Amino acid sequence: MTATLSKPALRIGPYQVDPPVVLAPMAGITNVAFRRLCREYGAGLYVCEMITARAVVERHPGTMHMMTFDASEYPRSMQLYGVDPATMKEAVKIIVGEGLADHIDANFGCPVAKVTRKGGGAALPFKRKLFGNIVRASVEAAEPAGVPFTVKFRVGIDDDHHTYLDAGRIAEAEGAAAVALHARTAAQRYSGKADWSHIARLKEAVTSIPVLGNGDIFTAHDALRMVAETGCDGVVIGRGCLGRPWLFGELEAAFAGKPIPAGPNLGEVARVLRRHAELLVEHDGPDKAMRDLRKHMAWYFMGFPVGSQLRRRFAMVSSLDELDELIAQLDHDAPFPADALGPRGRQGSPGKVTLPHGWLDDPDDPCVPEGADIMHSGG
Known part of the structure; x- marks a missing residue:
């Protein structure tokens, strides 16, 4: 396991992330309070709750409150959701122009039916040209200010429609600073097991920017094992830290090759x-x-x-x-109970992904899906 320690440090644009650990944005969870609590245990990149691009452009008061960062939080990391290249570009311009964040991540991983049925979330990377247009427009808006733009997505819609390798290559070609893969399809939602072999394949396909792995990291040992098995450059922590903000201290120790602290009483x-x-x-x-x-x-x-x-x-x-x-x-x-180290948070069961009519007909259709800029959660 200590072989992971010889990897180069994770860099997201100008920022070194050490240990190579990212807190995944979770709706209703990763507000400024929870992020500060986690940061008190260990270093990493801590991403705020997901923000919709349209809400930024329209300056929705609740959204602006969600974009709060602690004075000591740096780099300030924000996740954006959007389906329209023009709206994403305008939102990124506002964020970087007003100095509201130092890093922007785009979410293409949400499996929720009310999102995918409009062509958003995990459905969108199937439309390769539209996906590329969104990444390119966002990078163009972020780059002059030196703000790295990264992308998170899933394996695909279902086992018959994997999109992650194309999405990774497109994001890399359009200037993304890193990509992250949740190693489940949208059809799996949060059920079953994440298939880490897809992270390894993405790492082989995307060679010039960091590849981060997400899915089923519930302990520090899981994180080390993911890096060792897949060669990924860092890990993204979601449900594993729910009720366990001290996990980030355990991760910091593990990546430094130090003994992992015992769980708290x-x-x-x-x-x-x-x-x-x-x-x-x-x-x-x-x-x-x-x-x-x-x-x-x-x-x-x-x-x-x-x-x-x-x-x-x-x-x-x-x-x-x-x-x-x-x-x-x-x-x-x-x-601390030994049996409390497994899955926590939502799991549910797999199901058919709801898509717009004719969505799978043409992957190169660049048209923006109608009505998909809605408030939602997840990734």
């Missing part, structure tokens, strides 16, 4: 949860912060002996005082 987890709550309150005010915190409870307490009644109360917590009262009832000495 329940008392330490409670302290992290309390810190998370404070940071959310600072960002969003107490009411929204506590509502937001509730979804994290099951992840933080996964595998711990908390008890169903106390879990229910945590999942309905409405104030910091109530949170403190509940934390006091936990067994702070309970050790």
Whole structure:
């Protein structure tokens, strides 16, 4: 495993990313509070929640609030979603012109039906010319300011329609600074296992820019194994850090060849949860912060002996005082459970991908899909 340490450092444009670890943008999760919590454990590139290009152009107030970065956060990394080269170009111009971010990533990985049925998300790379036009327009807008533009996508629509090798080559040719592959098809959604062999194939096809791997990294050992097995230049962490922001400390140790810290006991987890709550309150005010915190409870307490009644109360917590009262009832000495290292977050089941009528007829059709610039989540 230590053979990975001899690889050149990961560079995204002018930025060295050491360890070669990227936090994947997750809707409703990777706000400024969660990113700061993760950054307190280890270095890496921490990407904010995904922003739609149209919302940037229209200066949607909620979107502008989501684009908040901590004063110590650098480089500031933002993920954009868009389907129209002109809208993407205009959004990138605004972001770089007003100094709102230092790195922009484009999301072509969302498998959600309401997105793919409009031709967006993971459906879009099938349209090679449109995909290339979006990357080219975005790079043209970002490049003069020295802001690297990167692209994330999936293996393809389904097992009969793999798009990732074309997408990787096109992104490379159009000036992207790096590509990232979630090693599942849209049809898999988040089910089953990610097939890392596709990451290895993409690494062979894309030779002049970094290739990052994403999918089923739940431990630091998983990250080292992905790099060793695929030759990828870095890893993208999504669901594995839900309720486990300390994973980034474990990743930093692993990539440095140091012993991986033991998992925290329940008392330490409670302290992290309390810190998370404070940071959310600072960002969003107490009411929204506590509502937001509730979804994290099951992840933080996964595998711990908390008890169903106390879990229910945590999942309905409405104030910091109530949170403190509940934390006091936990067994702070309970050790970190060995069975809490596996999958977490959404998994679901595979299904047929919903596409616009005739979407698969012509992969070289450059037309922009109608009505696909909608708010959504994921990748």
